[in-house]
Amino acid sequence: LFFLLFFLTFPFFGESLEEKKNLEEKTLNFTEKVRGILDYLGSITSLDIGIDLDDARYFSDNFWIHPLSSMSLRDMKKSIFWFSKTADLFSKEENISFYFFTIAKYSSKIKRIDLVSNPASKYFSEKNREINLQGVKVVQGKIEDEAVLNFARCVSEPYYRFKNYVEAQGLRPQKIYDFKNLDILSHLAFKMGESKIYDFLEVINTSEYFVLLCLQEFLKSDIKKIGSFTADFGEFMLISTTETTVVVPPSPSVIIDPYGKDNLYILGGENDQPTLMVIIDIGGNDRYIFSHPRSLYLSVIYDSSGNDYYKCSFGCSGGGLLGAEALYDLEGDDIYEAKGISQGAGILGTGLLLDKKGSDTYISITLSQGVGSLGGGLLLDKQGNDKYILKDGNENPSYQDRRRNLSMGQGCGSGLRADYIDGVRSLPGGVGLLYDLEGNDEFSAVVFSQGCGYWYGIGVLFDASGDDKYTGYWYCQGSSAHFGVGLFFDLSGSDKYTCDFQGMGHGHDIGLGVFLDYGEEDSDKFDCKIRCLGMAHANGLSLFANFGGSDEYRADELAFGDVVIDMFRRQKETIRDVIKSYGFFFDVGGKEDKFFLKNEPVSPEKIREVLIDKKSGDFLKKFFFKF
Numbered sequence: 263l264f265f266l267l268f269f270l271t272f273p274f275f276g277e278s279l280e281e282k283k284n285l286e287e288k289t290l291n292f293t294e295k296v297r298g299i300l301d302y303l304g305s306i307t308s309l310d311i312g313i314d315l316d317d318a319r320y321f322s323d324n325f326w327i328h329p330l331s332s333m334s335l336r337d338m339k340k341s342i343f344w345f346s347k348t349a350d351l352f353s354k355e356e357n358i359s360f361y362f363f364t365i366a367k368y369s370s371k372i373k374r375i376d377l378v379s380n381p382a383s384k385y386f387s388e389k390n391r392e393i394n395l396q397g398v399k400v401v402q403g404k405i406e407d408e409a410v411l412n413f414a415r416c417v418s419e420p421y422y423r424f425k426n427y428v429e430a431q432g433l434r435p436q437k438i439y440d441f442k443n444l445d446i447l448s449h450l451a452f453k454m455g456e457s458k459i460y461d462f463l464e465v466i467n468t469s470e471y472f473v474l475l476c477l478q479e480f481l482k483s484d485i486k487k488i489g490s491f492t493a494d495f496g497e498f499m500l501i502s503t504t505e506t507t508v509v510v511p512p513s514p515s516v517i518i519d520p521y522g523k524d525n526l527y528i529l530g531g532e533n534d535q536p537t538l539m540v541i542i543d544i545g546g547n548d549r550y551i552f553s554h555p556r557s558l559y560l561s562v563i564y565d566s567s568g569n570d571y572y573k574c575s576f577g578c579s580g581g582g583l584l585g586a587e588a589l590y591d592l593e594g595d596d597i598y599e600a601k602g603i604s605q606g607a608g609i610l611g612t613g614l615l616l617d618k619k620g621s622d623t624y625i626s627i628t629l630s631q632g633v634g635s636l637g638g639g640l641l642l643d644k645q646g647n648d649k650y651i652l653k654d655g656n657e658n659p660s661y662q663d664r665r666r667n668l669s670m671g672q673g674c675g676s677g678l679r680a681d682y683i684d685g686v687r688s689l690p691g692g693v694g695l696l697y698d699l700e701g702n703d704e705f706s707a708v709v710f711s712q713g714c715g716y717w718y719g720i721g722v723l724f725d726a727s728g729d730d731k732y733t734g735y736w737y738c739q740g741s742s743a744h745f746g747v748g749l750f751f752d753l754s755g756s757d758k759y760t761c762d763f764q765g766m767g768h769g770h771d772i773g774l775g776v777f778l779d780y781g782e783e784d785s786d787k788f789d790c791k792i793r794c795l796g797m798a799h800a801n802g803l804s805l806f807a808n809f810g811g812s813d814e815y816r817a818d819e820l821a822f823g824d825v826v827i828d829m830f831r832r833q834k835e836t837i838r839d840v841i842k843s844y845g846f847f848f849d850v851g852g853k854e855d856k857f858f859l860k861n862e863p864v865s866p867e868k869i870r871e872v873l874i875d876k877k878s879g880d881f882l883k884k885f886f887f888k889f
Contacts, residue, residue, distance in 0.1 A: 369638020580615030606641030634692030675719025691719020715746025742773030769802025
């Protein structure tokens with residue numbers, strides 16, 4: 263499917279052949295690099311392993327699992343390979359619709375969003391044909407180019423499809439003002455049920471995808487020639503503005519700045535009906551201030567250049583909240599700031615943020631920066647020295663530590679767990695992806711972050727290059743809990759990692775946690791406390807692999823490929839004494855590695871001796887390799 267996608271879509275971002283060649287040399291083909299890692303590890307010991315979901319169902323009331331989640335849990339190698347291949351595809355220059363297509367297909371049970379004949383072509387294929395202005399009321403100014411009318415007609419088709427479906431289902435926008443209101447989404451999800459959720463996702467994703475196809479066709483025209491006007495086109499407005507302050511109506515609207523001014527975009531109010539927003543800005547240092555939360559919407563922001571500032575509350579800046587949103591910022595040192603469900607997040611929806619160039623700063627508190635829950639989110643940053651911040655504090659306290667925020671971001675997927683609630687069935691998780699392809703980056707978060715999965719959710723953080731710093735607290739850096747999948751890749755650079763509890767390749771409660779750091783000349787530092795560095799807990803499957811460099815490892819206990827069933831004393835055997843658990847720790851290459859347990863130096867031989875001496879059944883598989 264993905265090879266088919268690659269050959270049938272056309273390059274959109276213009277690059278010279280020499281630039282394309284340099285880009286391909288720079289990426290060095292991520293898939294082949296990861297394949298080499300897996301082949302090497304497989305030559306040491308078999309890694310053709312996974313989790314037996316038939317046994318796992320004893321603990322879960324989920325009778326349906328998304329095929330991608332099922333594949334990832336059952337086959338660790340295939341899961342790792344799948345998402346490294348995704349990085350290869352993302353590194354190439356593709357149509358803007360390609361990225362949304364990918365996260366939509368990954369995140370939900372989609373049937374209709376597929377490679378079809380471009381529905382926008384019928385509006386743009388005929389040159390100089392007469393335009394029927396019936397139904398279009400030009401309030402002021404003059405429309406100089408018919409392409410904008412074709413664009414309006416084009417986006418009206420998917421918008422009305424979305425609107426009619428929402429109204430037929432009796433869905434209403436949800437008001438999310440603060441973190442305590444997030445519970446509304448859980449109640450709504452359980453009320454909708456699994457089947458209705460995936461039907462809803464199919465409709466919004468297909469509609470948003472078609473809007474993006476319309477946008478691609480429109481961007482081929484000379485936007486500077488469209489003129490300055492305000493027009494009423496059916497139920498939504500078309501605005502080509504000369505003013506630098508633009509109030510975006512909550513009702514359906516298409517807004518275009520053809521002049522590249524420094525604009526201030528202000529969202530004028532909350533939507534009380536299904537809505538559409540498209541903003542096309544061709545340049546300038548712009549500000550987008552969206553203080554009103556939104557839901558049940560289709561949204562696209564396309565900003566071609568400038569040092570821009572995006573500030574919003576919930577469901578914005580590439581955050582899909584009961585809707586779909588795609589934000590494309592192609593150039594500039596940008597700042598993105600939000601409370602939650604933003605910066606590549608899909609909560610009962612789909613969200614995409616693509617930032618192509620510039621040293622950017624991403625700031626939020628929760629459910630942001632590549633997160634999917636009953637939907638999917640993708641944050642893709644291609645170039646620049648970036649900062650990713652999910653704030654510490656107690657605005658949205660976590661269950662693990664009420665003093666610290668629940669981040670659930672920077673590449674996280676989460677489902678809704680209800681196995682402890684009478685009469686309520688759990689719902690499987692979504693997919694959250696954060697891919698950073700170049701730059702010396704900083705990642706900071708608190709609980710659940712940096713490649714983590716919860717309750718049949720999949721979370722991936724993929725960093726291709728640069729000397730990076732990762733700071734987390736609990737469940738971070740390739741970690742999972744309760745049938746989740748957490749994958750972490752860093753393929754180049756001398757990096758520094760901190761995760762206190764359950765991280766750095768940690769599978770918990772029949773979950774899969776993978777951590778891969780590659781770079782033959784790189785020297786990394788790892789600092790954790792407990793249940794980390796390839797340690798598996800409660801029938802999990804864990805892999806930690808670090809290649810090359812003079813590295814330093816610090817842990818207190820239960821680390822380095824150790825395995826335990828649980829942290830409590832049990833009086834009799836249970837099914838947990840049958841389901842196999844695997845913990846893998848690999849350090850390959852490097853001559854000056856240092857290991858510390860409770861701040862005391864320890865040799866690799868001593869670590870291996872301690873692991874082997876521990877009593878365990880055949881279902882506990884511990885592997886510690888230092889070469």
